[in-house]
Amino acid sequence: MTKIHFENQSYLLEPGESVLDCLIRQGVAVEYGCKSGGCQSCKMKVVAGTPTEQSQTGLDDSAREKNYFLPCICVPEQDMKVARPDAVSRDKLETEVLALDMLNHEVLRLRLQRPDNYDYFPGQFLNLYNPEGVGRAYSIASQAEESFLELHIRHVPNGKVSGWANTRLETGDRVIISSAAGDCFYVSGKPEQPLLMIGTGTGLAPLFGILRDALRQNHNGEIHLYHGSSVIEGLYMVDEMRAMADRVENFHYYPCVGQDSVPKGIFSVRENQKALADWSDLSGWRVYLCGHEEMVISTKEKTFLAGASLSDIYSDPFVSAA
Amino acid sequence: MSNSLFERLGGQDAVNAAVELFYRKVLADDRINRFFQGVDMDRQAAKQKAFLTMAFGGPNNYSGEDMRKGHAHLVEQGLDDSHFDAVVENLGSTLTELGIPDDLISEVVAICETTRDDVLCR
Numbered sequence: 001m002t003k004i005h006f007e008n009q010s011y012l013l014e015p016g017e018s019v020l021d022c023l024i025r026q027g028v029a030v031e032y033g034c035k036s037g038g039c040q041s042c043k044m045k046v047v048a049g050t051p052t053e054q055s056q057t058g059l060d061d062s063a064r065e066k067n068y069f070l071p072c073i074c075v076p077e078q079d080m081k082v083a084r085p086d087a088v089s090r091d092k093l094e095t096e097v098l099a100l101d102m103l104n105h106e107v108l109r110l111r112l113q114r115p116d117n118y119d120y121f122p123g124q125f126l127n128l129y130n131p132e133g134v135g136r137a138y139s140i141a142s143q144a145e146e147s148f149l150e151l152h153i154r155h156v157p158n159g160k161v162s163g164w165a166n167t168r169l170e171t172g173d174r175v176i177i178s179s180a181a182g183d184c185f186y187v188s189g190k191p192e193q194p195l196l197m198i199g200t201g202t203g204l205a206p207l208f209g210i211l212r213d214a215l216r217q218n219h220n221g222e223i224h225l226y227h228g229s230s231v232i233e234g235l236y237m238v239d240e241m242r243a244m245a246d247r248v249e250n251f252h253y254y255p256c257v258g259q260d261s262v263p264k265g266i267f268s269v270r271e272n273q274k275a276l277a278d279w280s281d282l283s284g285w286r287v288y289l290c291g292h293e294e295m296v297i298s299t300k301e302k303t304f305l306a307g308a309s310l311s312d313i314y315s316d317p318f319v320s321a322a
Numbered sequence: 323m324s325n326s327l328f329e330r331l332g333g334q335d336a337v338n339a340a341v342e343l344f345y346r347k348v349l350a351d352d353r354i355n356r357f358f359q360g361v362d363m364d365r366q367a368a369k370q371k372a373f374l375t376m377a378f379g380g381p382n383n384y385s386g387e388d389m390r391k392g393h394a395h396l397v398e399q400g401l402d403d404s405h406f407d408a409v410v411e412n413l414g415s416t417l418t419e420l421g422i423p424d425d426l427i428s429e430v431v432a433i434c435e436t437t438r439d440d441v442l443c444r
Contacts (some may be wrong), residue, residue, distance in 0.1 A: 038334055039372035058338060210391040298361060305346055310367050 005081040019071035037073035049080035060311035061187035073205045097173045103236040111148040120180030122209030126179035136161040152205035158322045184316040186213040196287045197225040203291025228256040228271025246293035272299040283307030293317040327379035337374045347412040354408045376431050389440035397443045
């Protein structure tokens with residue numbers, strides 16, 4: 001008989017029974033709604049085993065890539081180990097600081113030794129912990145084949161982690177990080193799809209990771225990246241991004257600043273306003289939104305109304321904390 | 323005609339095709355979009371999917387009690403018949419756009435009507 005392993009218990013499935021029905025029958029407290037593959041409120045993650053093909057219908061690509069499935073329409077033929085979707089791994093790993101560079105007056109580029117077998121998708125985030133054990137999430141800008149993890153850390157006033165990282169950390173120090181999590185990353189399968197990337201501040205970190213991951217996987221659709229800040233000093237990596245746009249035919253870069261007088265080559269308009277003015281019909285596009293929380297939330301609605309499907313909008317709102 | 327309404331409409335695929343069209347119309351409709359402000363879009367889309375499944379005569383767990391609980395805070399903000407009518411109107415035009423025949427749309431609207439008093443907490 002088929003068994004389901006869930007939170008340190010095993011449950012035997014009746015013939016023809018779905019994973020969800022089995023858990024409910026055994027009195028396990030799980031969330032569910034329609035029980036027919038529609039509402040997705042019972043979504044779970046397969047930790048070991050393979051979800052049935054049917055149980056992943058209707059899920060978006062990043063959920064599928066991460067082995068999510070719908071237990072209400074999953075009648076497995078083999079044993080599975082499953083977990084709740086938000087059971088983000090709390091494991092902590094020690095690693096070493098390889099390099100520290102300032103990308104502008106307030107953004108630190110921190111490179112850490114990538115721990116052995118550290119799996120992630122560029123664009124996901126990890127928690128970095130200060131010596132007091134306070135953690136903050138930072139997006140990963142490095143690439144799968146690189147031996148280091150790259151984070152862009154803006155020095156937040158009185159920031160418990162960013163302040164420590166910006167003023168105290170030195171090359172060779174040992175630091176604690178978590179495993180990687182998050183849904184905002186490049187998913188392969190539609191190499192011709194146009195990509196719209198909009199980011200503010202260190203929202204460039206995940207976008208830079210996702211962009212290079214897309215190119216590494218031979219994405220050949222047009223890629224438009226809008227990076228913005230309220231002030232010119234907030235932009236960074238401008239020369240590097242321009243050089244990349246010159247070199248890569250299908251990549252286009254738009255540095256934007258919400259100030260009236262700007263140097264040549266910088267757009268005097270907010271990044272999301274320019275992007276939405278440039279592209280009024282986004283049906284068929286994939287959209288990545290990273291950075292300032294309000295920008296991400298409002299632009300998500302606007303890009304949806306402009307025709308992008310919700311399953312094609314990947315967003316990572318940064319919630320700022322000291 | 324022995325098939326259920328849900329099957330005649332095209333089942334879960336029809337729901338999937340309708341949900342984003344419908345959600346876009348609702349968000350763009352100034353009569354009702356204020357009720358959707360500040361709501362997580364993915365969660366809202368999932369709820370609308372469950373609602374459409376119910377309205378299409380498909381499998382669901384909706385109870386009158388759920389409807390009341392889910393809308394009580396909106397009724398406090400002034401949700402009334404005119405807003406309910408606007409939502410049903412958006413659903414109708416969504417289905418028309420998808421090429422669903424009028425007689426089936428009438429059946430869907432009739433199912434929506436059965437929820438009116440619960441949604442408006444009467």
